[in-house]
Amino acid sequence: MGLTAEIGAFLADMRQSAVPPETLAPVRTGFTDCVAVMIAGRDEPVSRMVANSVSAAFRKDRVMLDGVPAPAAALAYGTAAHALDYDDVGLSGHPSAVLVPAILAEAAETGASGDMMARAYIAGYEVWAELIGRDQDQHHLKGWHPTAVFGAIAAAAACAVLRGLDAEKAATAAGIAASMAGGIAANFGTMTKPFQVGRAAQSGVQAARFADAGFTASPDAFEHSLGFLRAVSPHGDVDTQSPAALGREWGILAHGVNVKLYPVCYGAHRILDGMLDLVRRDALKADDIAAVEIEMGEASAAILRNHRPQSGLDAKFSAEFAMAAAALAGRCGMSEVNDGFVQRFDVQAFFPKVTVTALTEKSAEEPIHSPFDRVRVTLRDNRALASEPVYFPRGHFKNPVDADALWGKFAACVDGAPLDAKGLFARLQQVDQLASVAGIESRGERP
Numbered sequence: 369m370g371l372t373a374e375i376g377a378f379l380a381d382m383r384q385s386a387v388p389p390e391t392l393a394p395v396r397t398g399f400t401d402c403v404a405v406m407i408a409g410r411d412e413p414v415s416r417m418v419a420n421s422v423s424a425a426f427r428k429d430r431v432m433l434d435g436v437p438a439p440a441a442a443l444a445y446g447t448a449a450h451a452l453d454y455d456d457v458g459l460s461g462h463p464s465a466v467l468v469p470a471i472l473a474e475a476a477e478t479g480a481s482g483d484m485m486a487r488a489y490i491a492g493y494e495v496w497a498e499l500i501g502r503d504q505d506q507h508h509l510k511g512w513h514p515t516a517v518f519g520a521i522a523a524a525a526a527c528a529v530l531r532g533l534d535a536e537k538a539a540t541a542a543g544i545a546a547s548m549a550g551g552i553a554a555n556f557g558t559m560t561k562p563f564q565v566g567r568a569a570q571s572g573v574q575a576a577r578f579a580d581a582g583f584t585a586s587p588d589a590f591e592h593s594l595g596f597l598r599a600v601s602p603h604g605d606v607d608t609q610s611p612a613a614l615g616r617e618w619g620i621l622a623h624g625v626n627v628k629l630y631p632v633c634y635g636a637h638r639i640l641d642g643m644l645d646l647v648r649r650d651a652l653k654a655d656d657i658a659a660v661e662i663e664m665g666e667a668s669a670a671i672l673r674n675h676r677p678q679s680g681l682d683a684k685f686s687a688e689f690a691m692a693a694a695a696l697a698g699r700c701g702m703s704e705v706n707d708g709f710v711q712r713f714d715v716q717a718f719f720p721k722v723t724v725t726a727l728t729e730k731s732a733e734e735p736i737h738s739p740f741d742r743v744r745v746t747l748r749d750n751r752a753l754a755s756e757p758v759y760f761p762r763g764h765f766k767n768p769v770d771a772d773a774l775w776g777k778f779a780a781c782v783d784g785a786p787l788d789a790k791g792l793f794a795r796l797q798q799v800d801q802l803a804s805v806a807g808i809e810s811r812g813e814r815p
Contacts, residue, residue: 371591371612375495376539377613379528382491383484388618392800394625394765395486398464400778401456401627402449403431403808406469408781409451410703411815414559418566419445429786430471431808436733438473439573442523443470447566450515452702453684454631454781457494458623458765460507460736461517462565466519467492467526469569474527474576475805482802484530490620492526492572495542497619499590502597502607506667508553510602516551516564517600523572524579543585545575546596556633557674557685579658590712623734624765627774630700632683634761635668636690638741641762643694646745650753654695654714659721659746662687665738666726676719680706691743692718702780771797 369377399751409415410426419425422440424433426448433441436644446469449455455465471488473479480488486643494519500507524545528538548571549562579585590596591608598606613619639662646652664687674686683705692715693700709715727738739759747753762768769777775793782789795808802808 369598370588371608372539372543372587372589373535374612374614375525375590376535376537378612379491379525379538379542380495380533380535381615382487382529383532385615387487388500388554388621391490391618391620392486395489396799397627397774397798398489398625399468399799400640400793401625401772402464402468403792403796404778404781405452405454405465406445406449407431407648407785408454408560408789410448412448413443414449414562415448415599416500417559418563419444421507430804431787431792432476438477439570439577441473441476442573443566443570445472445566446569450562450565452631453561453633454628454702455624457628457634459493459500459514459619460514461496461515461519463493463496463519463522464625465565466515466523466572467570469491469566470523470572471526471530472802472805472808473569474573475532477520478530479804480530481804482800482807483796485802485805488526489756490531491529492522493620494614494618495525496522497623498612498614499597501619503601503605503608504735505602505605507600507602508667508671508736510600511552511554512600513551513553513555515563516568517549519565519568520549520571520575521545521596522577524815525572527573527576528553528579531576533576533580536577539587540583540585541576541579543587543589544583545572545580546589547585548575549596549600553671556671557682559681560650581628626761626765627763627769629734629761629763630690631702631705632690632700633671633685635664635671636687637761638737638758639664639687639743640690640694640700642741642743642758643691644698644700646743646753646755647698652695652745654692654718656747656749657695657721657745658748659723660691660695661744661746662691662724662741663727663738663744664724664741665730665736666728667736668738668741669724669726673722676716677710678809680710683710687724688722689715691722
């Protein structure tokens with residue numbers, strides 16, 4: 369059995385196979401965090417444009433769209449979920465921003481239970497982990513946006529589970545999505561980046577529907593010499609022969625769901641932790657800082673390409689901005705990542721103080737990152753300070769936030785919307801126990 373067929377068999381079994389109970393914790397975190405950032409991001413210009421393009425409009429008192437076909441809803445949800453770049457991280461991308469939108473959209477039409485939604489999330493995550501784990505090179509450095517590329521296939525896998533596709537049709541759905549996958553890193557810092565994520569969710573929904581209707585795709589779409597894995601591989605050094613670990617080893621337990629505590633590219637999170645620790649520990653003032661040297665992985669350094677950002681969007685992909693926000697505001701939240709703050713004279717004047725040293729050594733656990741990042745500060749009186757090496761940023765599943773911190777982020781994201789935030793948070797924290805997706809909205813239904 370080739371890899372494509374193995375994927376199909378795994379997906380067909382997911383509706384009734386046993387899954388480790390520990391997998392439910394990251395599923396609940398993923399749904400909770402994604403819905404929060406989706407609500408926060410749906411008023412962004414890109415979210416409104418995309419929703420308008422499919423004749424949809426978000427209601428402030430509801431999470432989901434009414435009367436919108438699932439593919440269009442998935443596009444709108446996914447774009448909004450990634451509009452602020454505040455969504456969770458894993459597998460060199462943003463798994464929940466693709467999986468949750470696709471699942472919400474498709475479950476609304478299939479009537480799937482919370483248990484089936486959770487299984488769909490796990491299935492999508494596992495297929496993503498299986499595929500990206502077969503190439504040790506970094507897709508970002510080739511110019512690919514892994515969330516848009518692998519996310520389309522993961523979303524198709526999730527929707528195949530929701531639709532109850534048999535092994536052959538599930539493999540076909542994944543194969544169709546392989547031809548719909550795409551997105552480039554050059555568009556980071558523009559509206560196209562969140563659109564790429566929404567498009568991946570939409571593609572997954574469409575691929576599963578095409579397969580269900582009898583569409584065909586290559587039975588070796590992933591392992592073929594002209595197939596997906598070699599096509600997207602940065603250097604062609606990809607494993608197409610090993611048996612899949614699907615259902616035997618659980619990627620969601622090995623790689624987790626990492627909650628972002630700053631609404632900027634995840635590549636900046638470790639250096640933000642390091643700089644904020646220095647600012648707080650030594651009561652640093654921005655005027656006292658003569659220079660900041662960052663040590664970080666080469667992939668993160670390449671992605672943080674905007675050295676003199678002029679807008680909130682630019683700033684999300686700027687190491688210089690991250691350091692300026694930490695030094696001048698003592699934080700880096702949504703109130704800093706906006707055009708007004710970015711364009712301040714003192715913020716712009718701080719950028720030239722920052723230099724980046726790219727580290728070539730890679731973390732064995734997360735090859736997209738260096739083993740650690742670190743920040744060194746030189747003060748005007750020539751004193752030199754250095755942060756501790758930061759191996760896992762706060763919010764990483766190995767340095768996790770507690771329920772109170774997750775609620776704090778959730779409440780801040782939902783603030784201003786006429787929603788029962790605490791009730792919604794509680795329902796999402798037990799999403800796998802809901803009778804249907806409608807239970808997310810309901811003030812009456814409880815797990």
